[in-house]
Amino acid sequence: MLLNYIRIPLIFCCACSLLLLSGQGTARGADAVPERLIKAWEASRNRFQSLYLKIRNDTTSPYELTELARMTGRVSFVKATEIVAFDAERQIKRFQWDEQEHAKKDEQGNYTLETIRSHEWVTATEGGLNRNVPLPGNVGMQYGKNYYPFRNLVQRSTYMRAIALYVEDPLASPEDISNAKWSSLPEALKLRDFQLLKEDADEFVISWTGKIPASGKPARQVFTISKKYGFRVKSEKFYLMPQEQLISSCECRDFREAAKDIWLPYEVKEQFFRDDRLLTRTTMKVLDAKVNQDISRDTHFEFAPGTQVTDLSQMTSAQVKDLKETRNLGYAREFTVGGKKSGELK
Numbered sequence: 001m002l003l004n005y006i007r008i009p010l011i012f013c014c015a016c017s018l019l020l021l022s023g024q025g026t027a028r029g030a031d032a033v034p035e036r037l038i039k040a041w042e043a044s045r046n047r048f049q050s051l052y053l054k055i056r057n058d059t060t061s062p063y064e065l066t067e068l069a070r071m072t073g074r075v076s077f078v079k080a081t082e083i084v085a086f087d088a089e090r091q092i093k094r095f096q097w098d099e100q101e102h103a104k105k106d107e108q109g110n111y112t113l114e115t116i117r118s119h120e121w122v123t124a125t126e127g128g129l130n131r132n133v134p135l136p137g138n139v140g141m142q143y144g145k146n147y148y149p150f151r152n153l154v155q156r157s158t159y160m161r162a163i164a165l166y167v168e169d170p171l172a173s174p175e176d177i178s179n180a181k182w183s184s185l186p187e188a189l190k191l192r193d194f195q196l197l198k199e200d201a202d203e204f205v206i207s208w209t210g211k212i213p214a215s216g217k218p219a220r221q222v223f224t225i226s227k228k229y230g231f232r233v234k235s236e237k238f239y240l241m242p243q244e245q246l247i248s249s250c251e252c253r254d255f256r257e258a259a260k261d262i263w264l265p266y267e268v269k270e271q272f273f274r275d276d277r278l279l280t281r282t283t284m285k286v287l288d289a290k291v292n293q294d295i296s297r298d299t300h301f302e303f304a305p306g307t308q309v310t311d312l313s314q315m316t317s318a319q320v321k322d323l324k325e326t327r328n329l330g331y332a333r334e335f336t337v338g339g340k341k342s343g344e345l346k
Helices: 035-045 065-072 157-164 174-183 317-328
Strands: 049-059 079-086 090-097 101-103 112-117 118-127 129-133 139-145 195-199 203-211 218-226 232-240 245-259 264-275 277-291 308-311 331-335
Touching: 049 157, 065 101, 065 112, 065 277, 079 157, 157 264, 157 277, 232 264, 245 277
Parallel strands: 139 308
Antiparallel strands: 049 079, 049 277, 079 090, 090 118, 101 112, 118 129, 129 139, 195 203, 203 218, 218 232, 232 245, 245 264, 264 277, 308 331
């Protein structure tokens, strides 16, 4: 347990659904979610001081991978082990893919299977220094002190996104923080026209209706929130309207008290549908969880000796601005970890 209380700015949201819907109206109807539930929800999320999770992800489908690729363009399943952790000073996300099959499209548009070797992707922030490994092997590594290429580090966690658990990036700009409130729960309850559908002693159900920007089609999402398990999202369903056709669903199960009055689902099932047929099901199982403990050892990450690194930490503000706009790495220096220049970054 950490000795000093650290208020982590946690936001519980459904990133893959709320962000799809447009129409940021602020009107709240007669059946709006009452303030007493919002305040209790906020109090529950603020109990988190730090978090470490190790999760196993496995995707299955009733279709063969080549058939699914022809239908949807999806060329692989998720079979991986994920580690994600954060406190007020550091964050890390590690994603280790298994060796698995990948659907490759040829010039004639036919798909064949090839084997992709296992590889890991790591994104870490510690002591103001970012370390990013977006590719397997000793290429593509980056240091960065005043430039961070991703808006939300931990939100990209598959498990945390699925259960609507989001921690704000410590390097996020005020603009990003403000924009995130429109797609974050419980913040969005005050900004969008959510409705309370029903409530009992153990849970309550809320919904919101909007439009999918790309198609303009009306859509509706429904959340079931558990009071019994500390205001964790129990389920989320996303529908196309007005036919109320189910597009995706997320079910959280096996809730356990990971720390005093802090509950987490140890099993999550995320499903996607098309024309009322199941396309894919991803099961996420928590293998290890640490809440409000010292996670400094779990979040520390260094590139291995011999790694080729692109160093962004010495760039000026103007160079950073240009890099964000153009992705031009011409300003950055490169070095090999363990070489002469690597010590300058310590």
